[in-house]
Amino acid sequence: MAVAELTAPTCAKQGLGSSQLSYLSARTSSFRRLSFRPPRRTHSSRISCSVNQTAQAPVAVETEVPKSNKPECFGVFCLTYDLKAEEETKSWKKLINVAVSGAAGMISNHLLFKLASGQVFGHDQPIALKLLGSERSFQALEGVAMELEDSLFPLLREVQIGIDPYEVFQDVEWALLIGAKPRGPGMERAGLLDINGQIFAEQGKALNAVASRNVKVIVVGNPCNTNALICLKNAPDIPAKNFHGLTRLDENRAKCQLALKAGVFYDKVSNMTIWGNHSTTQVPDFLNARINGLPVKEVITDHKWLEEEFTEKVQKRGGVLIKKWGRSSAASTAVSIADAIKSLVTPTPEGDWFSSGVYTDGNPYGIAEGIVFSMPCRSKGDGDYELVKDVIFDDYLLKRLTKTEAELLAERRCVAHLIGGGVAYCDLPEDTMLPGEM
Ligand SMILES: NC(=O)C1=CN([C@@H]2O[C@H](COP(=O)(O)OP(=O)(O)OC[C@H]3O[C@@H](n4cnc5c(N)ncnc54)[C@H](OP(=O)(O)O)[C@@H]3O)[C@@H](O)[C@H]2O)C=CC1
Numbered sequence: 001m002a003v004a005e006l007t008a009p010t011c012a013k014q015g016l017g018s019s020q021l022s023y024l025s026a027r028t029s030s031f032r033r034l035s036f037r038p039p040r041r042t043h044s045s046r047i048s049c050s051v052n053q054t055a056q057a058p059v060a061v062e063t064e065v066p067k068s069n070k071p072e073c074f075g076v077f078c079l080t081y082d083l084k085a086e087e088e089t090k091s092w093k094k095l096i097n098v099a100v101s102g103a104a105g106m107i108s109n110h111l112l113f114k115l116a117s118g119q120v121f122g123h124d125q126p127i128a129l130k131l132l133g134s135e136r137s138f139q140a141l142e143g144v145a146m147e148l149e150d151s152l153f154p155l156l157r158e159v160q161i162g163i164d165p166y167e168v169f170q171d172v173e174w175a176l177l178i179g180a181k182p183r184g185p186g187m188e189r190a191g192l193l194d195i196n197g198q199i200f201a202e203q204g205k206a207l208n209a210v211a212s213r214n215v216k217v218i219v220v221g222n223p224c225n226t227n228a229l230i231c232l233k234n235a236p237d238i239p240a241k242n243f244h245g246l247t248r249l250d251e252n253r254a255k256c257q258l259a260l261k262a263g264v265f266y267d268k269v270s271n272m273t274i275w276g277n278h279s280t281t282q283v284p285d286f287l288n289a290r291i292n293g294l295p296v297k298e299v300i301t302d303h304k305w306l307e308e309e310f311t312e313k314v315q316k317r318g319g320v321l322i323k324k325w326g327r328s329s330a331a332s333t334a335v336s337i338a339d340a341i342k343s344l345v346t347p348t349p350e351g352d353w354f355s356s357g358v359y360t361d362g363n364p365y366g367i368a369e370g371i372v373f374s375m376p377c378r379s380k381g382d383g384d385y386e387l388v389k390d391v392i393f394d395d396y397l398l399k400r401l402t403k404t405e406a407e408l409l410a411e412r413r414c415v416a417h418l419i420g421g422g423v424a425y426c427d428l429p430e431d432t433m434l435p436g437e438m
């Protein structure tokens with residue numbers, strides 16, 4: 001692959017030359033015009049001449065992937081400001097570093113703008129986005145970064161793009177792992193588990209090596225429970241509790257269907273647990289869920305509908321949507337990632353809970369240990385969570401839990417080679433499917 005030969009000087013972390021100053025003043029005056037209070041530079045301000053912004057147009061470039069794997073700060077985000085000098089930033093919290101993989105993909109295209117706007121981590125939380133892509137997606141990643149620049153988000157203080165997880169994950173406090181290969185026609189699920197498993201093993205190792213010791217990791221790329229398991233097993237220095245497989249979209253889908261049936265607005269549905277795998281064996285728990293504070297089964301008396309139609313609708317919602325849209329849920333997945341983060345950084349309302357795929361060791365429900373299984377969680381808003389104890393089970397629920405548990409145990413056997421478990425042996429149940437498959 002041809003790589004751009006760069007003629008422009010590299011000037012990251014240097015004093016500014018006159019041509020660089022004019023570049024800077026052009027950028028700051030455009031901030032001013034757009035009513036962003038112009039930031040004052042400190043003496044140590046840097047302007048990193050990102051290779052992609054300042055080089056003369058190179059000849060015959062195919063893809064401008066940087067020579068080194070070091071992530072590049074992007075465009076306007078290469079400027080560093082003295083936040084303390086700005087009145088409106090006085091109440092801002094300390095900057096957080098958030099990594100997003102698959103950053104040029106569809107889900108990220110919705111999510112990144114939510115993160116940058118402040119609607120996820122809060123309107124007083126400045127954020128640095130570290131975007132992980134690949135050689136394949138590097139130009140698209142630049143496009144994403146350009147759109148982030150043009151959005152003039154006050155809270156977005158840095159954007160870096162890169163293709164090496166060991167560089168991109170440096171010091172990150174959150175890692176949103178979205179990038180994964182979609183299952184193609186004729187591909188065995190075991191094949192998907194292996195290909196994506198390699199990605200998540202590598203990313204787990206990278207997080208273990210360079211991320212914040214208390215990084216919170218949300219795995220979205222499918223099959224997300226087992227990918228989260230692979231990731232955490234490859235990151236032994238990070239608490240296993242910090243890894244999540246995203247099942248919040250399933251929770252939201254379940255709430256919507258219950259609200260629709262009961263004829264209430266969906267904010268009246270609470271205590272919604274998705275148990276198990278983000279797959280068609282998942283169990284949307286109508287036994288413990290509530291509508292207007294009452295048990296669902298008291299409000300919706302058609303129990304056959306709950307056991308059959310409702311359950312299947314939630315399990316297969318992703319597939320129905322793919323048939324309509326021609327692609328999998330992206331916007332609603334991004335919303336659910338935002339919800340999952342908000343549930344960890346804000347205290348859970350009294351009496352309520354949320355679902356997340358988390359590590360089962362020490363769980364109070366008797367679910368097999370050593371897998372990532374969606375369960376009901378509560379948080380004090382400190383990024384951590386505890387499992388909810390006061391849930392009830394009946395025969396129907398227990399039978400379903402056993403099935404989704406068996407599927408996750410089979411997935412674990414299938415990736416044994418990636419989690420230090422010896423030789424892999426794949427005996428996945430035949431009806432094992434992602435929600436998006438039908
Ligand atoms: N848990 C959940 O609730 C949901 C999970 N998902 C899952 O999220 C993931 C991402 O979805 P979405 O953003 O829509 O997908 P896209 O296809 O739009 O983007 C996925 C990204 O994955 C990266 N990728 C990593 N490895 C490969 C590979 N071997 N082949 C192809 N692409 C690869 C690509 O980025 P790059 O080239 O930069 O690596 C690509 O941009 C999928 O696994 C999907 O199944 C989707 C909906 C719901």
Ligand SMILES: O=C([O-])CC(=O)C(=O)O
Binds near residue numbers: 249434435
């Ligand atoms: O199967 C997919 O890729 C889509 C998916 O997870 C969902 O819609 O829940």
